[in-house]
Amino acid sequence: MLKPPYTCYDQLYVYNFDRTDLGEINDPDLIGTWIEDETAILFFHKEKKILIEEIRKRSEAIIIYEANLNYQDWEAGLNITTFSIPPLVVAPLWEVAQLQLQEGEIGIHLDPSVIFGSGFHPTTRLCLQVISDMVTSNSTAVQSMVDLGTGTGLLSIGAAKLGVQTIRCYDNNPFACAVADKNVKLNNCEQQILVSEADLRANLPDTNVDLVVANLYKGLLLEFFENPDFWKAKYYIISGFTPSMEGELLAALPMDQLKLLERRKSETWRLWLLAKK
Numbered sequence: 001m002l003k004p005p006y007t008c009y010d011q012l013y014v015y016n017f018d019r020t021d022l023g024e025i026n027d028p029d030l031i032g033t034w035i036e037d038e039t040a041i042l043f044f045h046k047e048k049k050i051l052i053e054e055i056r057k058r059s060e061a062i063i064i065y066e067a068n069l070n071y072q073d074w075e076a077g078l079n080i081t082t083f084s085i086p087p088l089v090v091a092p093l094w095e096v097a098q099l100q101l102q103e104g105e106i107g108i109h110l111d112p113s114v115i116f117g118s119g120f121h122p123t124t125r126l127c128l129q130v131i132s133d134m135v136t137s138n139s140t141a142v143q144s145m146v147d148l149g150t151g152t153g154l155l156s157i158g159a160a161k162l163g164v165q166t167i168r169c170y171d172n173n174p175f176a177c178a179v180a181d182k183n184v185k186l187n188n189c190e191q192q193i194l195v196s197e198a199d200l201r202a203n204l205p206d207t208n209v210d211l212v213v214a215n216l217y218k219g220l221l222l223e224f225f226e227n228p229d230f231w232k233a234k235y236y237i238i239s240g241f242t243p244s245m246e247g248e249l250l251a252a253l254p255m256d257q258l259k260l261l262e263r264r265k266s267e268t269w270r271l272w273l274l275a276k277k
């Protein structure tokens with residue numbers, strides 16, 4: 001996450017250790033730590049040879065890999081900048097000072113950090129667009145929402161800014177939860193959004209809400225589709241898959257309970273909007 005004196009991301013220094021118990025790391029240049037598959041991936045603004053050597057000695061951890069890349073490369077070669085999905089205008093923190101909203105526009109201030117959900121992936125945009133379309137066309141259709149795999153929290157914040165009152169969002173990456181929490185606070189959405197760390201594979205949250213948003217990956221979506229407890233909401237936005245995965249996912253849907261309201265696409269990505277019959 002961005003902490004003073006940093007106001008943007010430039011170079012990323014990435015160190016992946018083979019274990020997670022590395023002790024406390026208080027370094028002003030630390031962006032954050034991902035925990036993935038029982039390993040820890042540390043992101044810094046600066047090269048950290050001495051600190052990394054200290055951590056390695058005290059924890060007896062092994063470095064699996066290290067890398068130095070620029071932020072644009074981390075974000076798939078894209079320059080993360082302000083974009084609009086009307087009426088929402090999403091600005092990364094380094095562009096907030098220049099943000100000039102027109103009448104009717106709603107600003108979102110985002111620290112995208114190194115977490116999925118900067119808004120530049122086609123699936124994030126598709127989801128935000130459908131949330132916006134649903135909520136603006138019928139302001140009472142969605143009053144409660146669950147966001148499965150929230151990343152930066154952008155989809156939840158967008159929904160909250162459009163008026164969705166009660167939102168629960170989940171991620172199994174503690175760093176994603178910290179970033180989502182920060183973004184929720186930056187946008188004054190604490191009253192509407194609760195961020196929780198959870199492994200959705202092990203614990204499916206209560207889906208008894210108006211809208212479930214799941215921008216995930218095929219394996220997890222298939223697990224959800226087979227779980228009757230997943231199908232308690234009124235509407236579902238499902239994304240994170242490509243045309244080659246569509247057949248298998250479609251076959252796993254309990255279509256006796258569902259209507260496929262819309263299929264959208266962007267580049268090689270697909271989204272479905274489903275409703276319970």
Ligand SMILES: C[S@@+](CC[C@H](N)C(=O)[O-])C[C@H]1O[C@@H](n2cnc3c(N)ncnc32)[C@H](O)[C@@H]1O
Pocket residue numbers: 116117118119121123124127148149150151152153154155170171172173176198199200201215216220240
């Ligand atoms: C494709 S990203 C979507 C992020 C954001 N919702 C968006 O649309 O931009 C999927 C997110 O799901 C999280 N995730 C993956 N597997 C998960 C699991 N088993 N439990 C909880 N979250 C998970 C990842 O950490 C990641 O942040």
